[in-house]
Amino acid sequence: MKELQYPFDADYILSRKKQIKRELLAQDGGFLEKRIAILGGSTTNDIKHILELFLLNYGIKPTFYESEYNQYYEDSVFPNARLKEFCPDVIYIHTTNRNITNYPALQDDSDTVTTLLNNEMEKFKTIWNTLSAEYACPIIQNNFELPFYRLMGNREASDFHGKVNFITRLNLLFYEYAQTHNNFYICDINYISADYGLAQWSDPFYYYMYKYALNVKAIPYLSFNIANIIKSLFGKNKKGMVLDLDNTLWGGVIGDDGVDNITLGPEEAEGQVFSEFQHYLKEHLQLGVLLNIDSKNELENALAGLNHSCGELRKDDFIVIKANWESKDKNLLAIAKELNVLPESLVFVDDNPAERHIVATQIPGVCTPELTDPHEYIRVLDRSGFFEVTTLSKDDAGRTKMYRENLARAEFQSKFADYEEYLQSLGMQAAIRAFEPSYYSRIAQLTNKSNQFNLTTHRYTQSEIESIAEDGKHITLYGKLQDRFGDNGVVSVIIGNIRQEICEIDLWLMSCRVLKRNMEFAMMDQLILQCQSNHIKCLKGFYYPTAKNKMVSDFYATVGFHMVKEDQDGNSEWEFIIPEHYIKQNRVISIMEDDFNGEN
């Protein structure tokens, strides 16, 4: 919904929250349902209501647990039957500098202040450790915003007695905890309050009237940030950008002006703006964001622009380049198809409002951020939170390379008449093994990101993956695949639930970048091996249809299962009786005994 995309009208959202909610709920279903506990150190009512709007807009339907006023500590550290029963998928702790128990006094010595600091930190550590032991779910914790007055003025920042200094040190301790604990995420209200304007953010009117620790009019910005973390955790991030060229990556029209006359580089003010924007986009490659081009240009001119002496972005930074006279929506769909991603996982970046309008109306779900002035491009894209990072896996930085390798494979394939011959020639090697700690985060990420080749679309947090891997009641497999063109990393995951002589397959997914490589057969072969060593006689598979996983509706038949039942919604159950002599189905991938060494 346009009203909930950055830059939004916060006042409008506040005033019309009931109407907006009604409209969001009336939209097409298919919501991912999540239970979210909000533990507050001040009033959280509207934070919850507005968070609900942003989450619904991301396709997540929340149910909430909300602690009583300022009960965040008690709710966390003491036995809490209501929260236990609620069984949260995420816990958000909304504390602010109003919840700091003891600030330093001017007569305190440095050791006393350090003790105060450690006491404060201990209080929070007790909360986090108890919550993670008790609920094993992601915890989102506010850091602290800066104080709204400065007793000593500027000296507050550097003097250890200063509240500014104290809060800054406390925040650093929070970050250390975040760096050393999985499933713990900081909601950076220190940044967003600064971004909003600290004087406005801290307007104490709202505290004295309603016990809100921030300006009510700033709540949409806070809730938007929390929603971005949550949607990232549940795999709703965007995957890539589709970029225009003229007046988006450089100033001017290259076809008319010529490569030497486009505005880019340090010579002119406007050229600097576009250079910085290119730099900003290029930084996204480290996150694994896929960059593509959709431009009305001759290819030759487009490539000349990408070879400009002052440009930062180069041809090889992009995966698909569509420079032609086709309509932009058609190009975007073609790009999505070549990448094997859903069109709505791409962000359309174009300065031309008419092009944005066509794409937004032709392809539902594609975000088309409003870019007006070039010097605002970065702010608009950045604040939109399309690529909010909650986990950074080893695979991310190499993603562009992997997609480019895939395109090289496609070209290589065209030289072979026989598909199996092509697969043989790829020299594929797979490591298929039980879950191991170094891959927990990647496995959790895959369960949240994979939509198309995913039989049940069950989502798992990293801590759930960890407990499944270690409880002895499951068969777990991850599969890595490499070939002559490169290493794809972890691309397939199976979780089987052992019930005596039956193994129920709770999850079977595969990344679309290795479709049609027979990796699914290699996974099946390994699954059977595991079943045999666990004395399992029968495998049960389930297919639950979603809007996105039609490609695997018949998957179990292709690996030899037969259907035992199917209901009117298309949910089906499949069975595979394990024969005494199972014949391996994969003939093109060699299976490595060990994990590949340091390939990633």
Add this chain to the structure above:
Amino acid sequence: MERTEVFERLTKIFRDVFDDENLVITDATNADDIEDWDSLEQITLVVTIEKEFEIKFNVHEVSGFKNVGEMADAILLKAK
């Protein structure tokens, strides 16, 4: 500004905030009359009124609101 104009604009605000196109308000309307109007929803009213009339209330004024009539009076005092 006339009191009737304040009421017209207030009516629109109340209808938007409580998402009820048929809501009718009078001087005597208070939190007991509108199901969703509790102390926490009052903040939405205050913020929306401030924006609509380009005014800012202080803690003392907001604490004194007993019904819609008193809100209208406060708006008339402040708005240009």
